[in-house]
Amino acid sequence: MEIDRWGLPIAEASVAVAGHLGDAWLAYGALRQSAGDHLKAAFADGAEVPLVRLSRAAFLMLFARADFAAKAAADLALVPASLPAREAAYRDAVKAWIDNRFEAAAERLKEHLAIAPTDFLAVKLQQYLLFYLGSGAAMAAASQRLIDAWGDAVPGSALIYGCRAFDLEEAGALAEAEMIGRAAVEREPLDLWGTHAVAHVLEMQGRAVEGLAWLSQCEPHWQGANPFIGHVWWHRALMLLTLGRMDEALDLYDGAVAGSGSDDTLDLANAVSLLWRLQRHQAPIGDRWQRLALICRRRAMDVMLPFLDLHLALAFAEAEQEADLSDLVGRIAARCHDDTTAGRVHKAVGHRVATALLAMARGHRAEGLAALVPALEDLTAIGGSHAQRDVFWQVAITAAHAEGSHPLATTLLAQRPGYVRDPT
Numbered sequence: 001m002e003i004d005r006w007g008l009p010i011a012e013a014s015v016a017v018a019g020h021l022g023d024a025w026l027a028y029g030a031l032r033q034s035a036g037d038h039l040k041a042a043f044a045d046g047a048e049v050p051l052v053r054l055s056r057a058a059f060l061m062l063f064a065r066a067d068f069a070a071k072a073a074a075d076l077a078l079v080p081a082s083l084p085a086r087e088a089a090y091r092d093a094v095k096a097w098i099d100n101r102f103e104a105a106a107e108r109l110k111e112h113l114a115i116a117p118t119d120f121l122a123v124k125l126q127q128y129l130l131f132y133l134g135s136g137a138a139m140a141a142a143s144q145r146l147i148d149a150w151g152d153a154v155p156g157s158a159l160i161y162g163c164r165a166f167d168l169e170e171a172g173a174l175a176e177a178e179m180i181g182r183a184a185v186e187r188e189p190l191d192l193w194g195t196h197a198v199a200h201v202l203e204m205q206g207r208a209v210e211g212l213a214w215l216s217q218c219e220p221h222w223q224g225a226n227p228f229i230g231h232v233w234w235h236r237a238l239m240l241l242t243l244g245r246m247d248e249a250l251d252l253y254d255g256a257v258a259g260s261g262s263d264d265t266l267d268l269a270n271a272v273s274l275l276w277r278l279q280r281h282q283a284p285i286g287d288r289w290q291r292l293a294l295i296c297r298r299r300a301m302d303v304m305l306p307f308l309d310l311h312l313a314l315a316f317a318e319a320e321q322e323a324d325l326s327d328l329v330g331r332i333a334a335r336c337h338d339d340t341t342a343g344r345v346h347k348a349v350g351h352r353v354a355t356a357l358l359a360m361a362r363g364h365r366a367e368g369l370a371a372l373v374p375a376l377e378d379l380t381a382i383g384g385s386h387a388q389r390d391v392f393w394q395v396a397i398t399a400a401h402a403e404g405s406h407p408l409a410t411t412l413l414a415q416r417p418g419y420v421r422d423p424t
Contacts, residue, residue: 005155006118010051011084017046021055022155025121028059029159031192031228035059050079054090058125061097064132064265064305073098086116093125100304100340102129110142117146120156127163132307132383133341136170143167158187162194169200170385172418177201189221192228199235203387204418208242211235227264233257234270238387241277249274250283258288263298265308269384272296272311273391276318280398293319300324303331304342306350306382310392313354317361325361329354349378353392360399369399373412386418393417 002013005022013021024038039059042052057072072094079091089112096104106129109122116122123146130139143164150157165181168174181198185191195218202211215236222229233256240249258271271292279285296315303309309332316325332354336347352375359368373396379389393416400409 006120008086008116008119009084010049011087012049013046013051017042017049017052020045021051022120024055025124026156026159029120029124029156029193030188030190031226032190033224033226035226050083050087051090053079054087054094055121057094058090058097058121061094062128064302064308065299066302066304069098069304086112086119089122093122097129100338100342102133102341105129106133113142113146117149118154120160123160123163127167131170131385132305134380134383136167136172136380136386139167140171140173152187158184159191159193162188162191162197165194166197166200169197169204170418174201174204174420185218189218192222192225192232196228196232196235199232200385200387203235203238205420206242208239211239212243215239227262227267230257230260230262230267231270234274235387237274238277241281246278246281246283249281250278253278253288258292261295263295265299265305268296268299268315269308269311269388272315273388276314276391276395279318280394289315289319290321293321293324297324300328301331303328303335303346306342306345307384307388309342309346310350310353310357310382313357314391314395317357320361322358322361325354325358329358345381345383349375349381353379353382357395360395365399366403369396369403369405372396372399373408376412376415380417386416390416390419 002010002015002018004010004018010018010021020038020042024035024042027035027038039056043056046052053075057075060068060072076091076094076098083091089108093105093108096108106126109126113119113122113126126142127139130142147160147164150160161180161184165177165184168177168180178198178201181194181201184194185198198214199211202214215232233252237249237252237257240252253271253274257274275285275288275292293315296312299308300312309328313325313328316328332346332351335343336351337343352371356368356372356375359371376393376396379392382389393412397409397412400412
């Protein structure tokens with residue numbers, strides 16, 4: 001057994017393995033590309049260490065892909081049945097996550113963090129799970145429970161305060177979120193999550209000029225960032241659209257946001273929602289929807305994360321790929337019968353949104369709008385942020401205007417969660 005830099009035990013680990021794991025966790029927390037390299041080093045020195053395999057399984061689950069979930073399950077199968085308390089908590093949480101039971105996974109981590117509030121990776125994983133359960137209040141409550149344990153001397157504490165800033169933003173405490181986020185990034189300039197938390201605040205408040213200045217100030221520290229950087233560029237594109245700089249936003253779509261052709265979950269969500277906004281701003285879209293739909297098709301079989309599924313549905317609708325959209329709606333309908341997080345969320349809201357998009361794609365806009373509007377009340381359940389889910393509100397607002405239902409559009413505009421301004 002070795003004690004890590006947070007004073008917590010790692011069963012069967014050497015000093016070197018504990019060091020590699022700590023480096024991997026901190027790199028993941030700062031959203032650095034090097035996290036994988038550090039984890040590989042931990043494997044090279046200690047593949048038999050349970051927390052090494054559990055860390056890799058958790059990292060694999062972050063991708064929200066069925067093929068990666070299978071790899072995570074293979075790692076889990078190699079972990080001994082009898083484990084110390086810390087490793088047992090990770091095993092139970094990862095098992096629940098693989099089984100698509102996000103609530104159970106988050107609850108198990110909550111129990112563990114009540115005993116070990118400075119377990120860095122557990123804090124980050126709990127936030128991820130709560131984020132995709134769509135509860136800003138739960139995220140804020142979770143970080144509030146443990147934040148007092150994260151004094152300045154605790155490794156990675158600035159990164160945890162960056163997490164706290166985002167939790168507060170999603171809970172609606174924008175002024176406090178901005179203050180904490182800026183302070184966190186000042187302490188740790190590599191904190192991309194904290195950088196993006198402040199960007200969320202500025203987006204919610206329509207402070208696009210300040211937002212662009214903030215991102216430009218932070219940009220010198222983005223070298224070595226992992227693919228999450230595409231989401232930060234997405235925020236920049238939204239700010240550019242707010243200022244009417246459509247050509248620059250379109251250039252970002254073609255480059256940093258969608259240029260790689262990635263089928264990563266967040267990359268696809270960024271691409272779909274930005275392209276929809278660009279289209280609404282009458283940008284010259286050309287065949288971009290058709291090219292994006294081809295990439296979306298690679299992920300359409302998973303149906304394990306409603307947040308992604310609905311972005312895929314929107315892409316298929318806009319690309320006029322009715323067969324792809326109809327097939328996806330069918331898979332979502334089948335998922336509604338599962339005793340899983342995805343099944344519960346799709347039964348409550350996802351299937352309603354997807355069928356509304358299908359109706360619109362078939363030319364039945366009024367019917368689709370009538371189905372979509374009441375579903376918006378439950379949309380937070382799909383996970384993601386206010387800014388990310390907002391594209392579905394904007395679909396409804398745009399459809400309402402097109403149907404001549406201007407009072408409905410005005411009402412929806414006023415009801416949009418999180419925002420204190422008109423949409424981008």
